[in-house]
Amino acid sequence: MGTENERRKRRRHGLGNWRIIRYADDFVVMVSGTREHAEALRDTVQAVLAPIGLRLSEAKTRVVHLDEGFDFLGFRIQRRHKRGTDERVVYTYPSKRSFERIKEKVRALTHGSHLTLQKLLPLLNAVVRGWCNYFRHGVSKQVFSALGVFVWRRVAHWIRKKHGGLSWKTLFKRYMPDGHIAADGVRLFEARSVPVTRYQFRGHRIPTPWTEQTLTN
Secondary structure, three states: OHHHHHHHHHHHHHOOEEEEEEEEEEEEEEEEEHHHHHHHHHHHHHHHHHOOOOOOOOOOOOOOOOOOOEEEEEEEEEEEEOOOOOEEEEEEEEEEEHHHHHHHHHHHHHHOOOOOOHHHHHHHHHHHHHHHHHHHOOOOOHHHHHHHHHHHHHHHHHHHHHOOOOHHHHHHHOOOOOOOOOOOOEEEHHHOOOOOOOOOOOHOOOOOOOOOOHOOO
């Protein structure tokens, strides 16, 4: 959309500005302007994609306000009030769908008793650690804590069921001598241990093949 001065000039003339954020074939276009600007831009995108045999997915393509929020690459992106202030800021955090998906994976691994605890823990740890590493750059600390509690409960109930209704006292004594579920030196990974590091990359520094000339041709 040109330099900052050019963007300001467009705003003075009532025109919209936008940036595209893309990952593989998924992308979102952030528009500074009106809904009409966004709707018109969607038609432009359709025109750009058509010559290369692509089209927008009707099911996934929506025009929404940032205050309403939207899901992108597993994240929920939404502008909200910053707690304790009158400031409105944009938050990125794991979407509800992403959270439900990781819980489904944990449920699948802890369903049935065909595995031993020694084999179960590495499988669970890999799944949970990978999910948390992906979302560690969002506002994810509370979600990580909730996931950790969920995983612990699933494993604890799995152990009790596998051993014929093992008492909680015996469970803690046999499998949690130091307060952590473990077997053969492998401890259950704690999601809350993953540090959250906010990461912001300025979009105008990322080169893009979609130039103003491409969009207008």
